[in-house]
Amino acid sequence: MNDILLKVEDLHTYFYTYEGVVKAVDGVSFDIKKGEIFGLVGETGCGKSVTALSIIGLIDEPGKIVGGKIIFKGKNLLEMSEEEKRKIRGKEISMIFQEPMTALNPVYTIGDQIIELLLLHEEGIANIKKAPKELKKEKRKKAIEMLRLVRMPDPERTIDSYPHELSGGMRQRAMIAMMLATNPSLLIADEPTTALDVTVQAQILKILTDMRDKLGVSILLITHDLSVIAEVTDRVGVMYAGNIVEIADTFTIFQNPKHPYTVGLMEAIPKITEKKEELRQIRGSVPNLIYPPPGCRFHPRCDYAKPICKKEKPKLIEIEPGHFVACHLYGGEANE
Amino acid sequence: MKLWQYVVRRLIMLIPVVIGVTLITFTISHVIPANPARAWAGQKAPEEVVKRIAEKYHLNDPLYVQYYYYLAGLVKGDWGYSHSEHRPVIACLADYFPATFELTLWAMMIAIPLGIYLGVVSAVKRNKVPDHLSRVFALSGVSMPIFWLGLLLILVFYTYLGIFPASGRGIAPSHTYTGLYILDSILSLDFHALVDDVWHIILPSITLSYATLAVITRMTRSSMLEVLRLDYIKTAKAKGLPDRVVIYRHALRNAMIPTLTVSGLAFAGLLGGAVLTETIFSWPGMGRYAYHAISTLDFPAIMGVTFLMAVIFVIANLIVDILYAYLDPRIKLGE
Structure with missing residues (x-):
């Protein structure tokens, strides 16, 4: 079990709004191994991003982590002080976001933003203006190296560019270069390619897998796009309405999905080789997370729902080595 | 564009703005129905004095002539005489x-x-x-x-x-x-x-x-x-x-x-x-x-x-x- 980098156990993150408590993440468990690309897939609003923000500790009010453990390198992040977490953020655990257009600060150059991070975590200097010149030069060299590593065109020049002078793909590269500059063990990528053109998407995904191969960084890749999952991830967790319903290696998820929701997702992918009159879809819609359905949250939309599904929440159980499903269809057999 | 070029250009653009301002202030202060010469001379001053003041400050000339005198003075640093203070405006x-x-x-x-x-x-x-x-x-x-x-x-x-x-x-x-x-x-x-x-x-x-x-x-x-x-x-x-x-x-x-x-x-x-x-x-x-x-x-x-x-x-x-x-x-x- 030594190769496990991050272990999320029974995580509960709730948002206390005027309308009520939104149970955005309600008992999520999974783990990420060293050097692995773990995909978290699900519809919009299923709690993927909240899970990611909980891990890096950026849940803002009115959100709150109300239960569970996030064990990173053997230590529970939720028991750490804000100061300790801040030292891990950006150094051990980094994150890149969906919108490269807005994720970089428009008033500073790419270089300044990377150098700032390097100075903070390697020298303990939070204010870039107070850093000695030679030190900045040294960090600048490293920043250029990082930009080259993510195949940024003309890094010596790009480093002095402002974000608005770069294209979306180049900005996302700059983000990746920045967030990997401190050589973190875990990179959380929250829909890193959603806002980009398809060709650029492929380049960014290639860069992410390259970085894993070269730097050994584990990646938590969050997406709603199954083709992205198929392309780069090693293992996948499928999320539905704040729960993880299935975890398996990517091949198994696509070839042998077990949970009715995962099965529905797979069937909803249009295939060019099949002739179908109509695109298959999962009936119904995503539940309201203030008043989620009791028992299994998927039961109102499930074709195989049994009476127990309405009463009892299914546990995530291992039905074959490395393949976990939270569904009474399988849990029942295991219990017998 | 360099910063100084921009500043110079903006300063040149200041000229028409300023001319516009002088035009407006000049007009406004001259449409007020009051006799400034009388006001400066004082209520009890003889007619002769009022006349001489009006002459001296070109108050009897057509407006555009008065405006010309005003502009010329402005450029030369002569912003007129402040009668309430009895000294030049620029000194005030x-x-x-x-x-x-x-x-x-x-x-x-x-x-x-x-x-x-x-x-x-x-x-x-x-x-x-x-x-x-x-x-x-x-x-x-x-x-x-x-x-x-x-x-x-x-x-x-x-x-x-x-x-x-x-x-x-x-x-x-x-x-x-x-x-x-x-x-x-x-x-x-x-x-x-x-x-x-x-x-x-x-x-x-x-x-x-x-x-x-x-x-x-x-x-x-x-x-x-x-x-x-x-x-x-x-x-x-x-x-x-x-x-x-x-x-x-x-x-x-x-x-x-x-x-x-x-x-x-x-x-x-x-x-x-x-x-x-x-x-x-x-x-x-x-x-x-x-x-x-x-x-x-x-x-x-x-x-x-x-x-x-x-x-x-x-x-x-x-x-x-x-x-x-x-x-x-x-x-x-x-x-």
């Missing part, structure tokens, strides 16, 4: 403008840093006690009449407590370099005057700053709230930066543009419009002079003050535009 302005400038400078030195700080605190502690306090403070600032605040300060700090003086600029420093008393007293090492002058400027500058302070606080708060929701703030936090760096380096600089606009306009506005404050504290500045000039039909003085004001506004706007480009690299000057 040389006296009064530094007084107003000094007062405004102090008021802005209070309003800008404090306003920005309160706005930031308010935004960061949104809907908590510091936010409520700063919002009440700002609201009272925009709604409180300036003369009332001035009188209240005088009542408390002069009448009751006797800490600060209530009128005038204090002792003139032994040498005059800039006309700014405090700066001059430092330059001439006249510490006796320095203490007195600082003491004198405190109440009027607080009075003058309050409304601007309130506007800056509200503006900074709202633009900070806007910026704090943005993705790059999340990025800055994900980098592990301490809150103070996230707020002041990453958020504030982006939130500064609206604040800067307001500050620039307020600065220019205060330079010309401190009439109430200057009157309450008997501060010998432009506001009081303008008020006096208007009530005595002192046309050259009115025109002189207005002209100077217009130039100040244009220059203040120019400075704000240059600062925009400094704060936000996306703004390119002259494009």
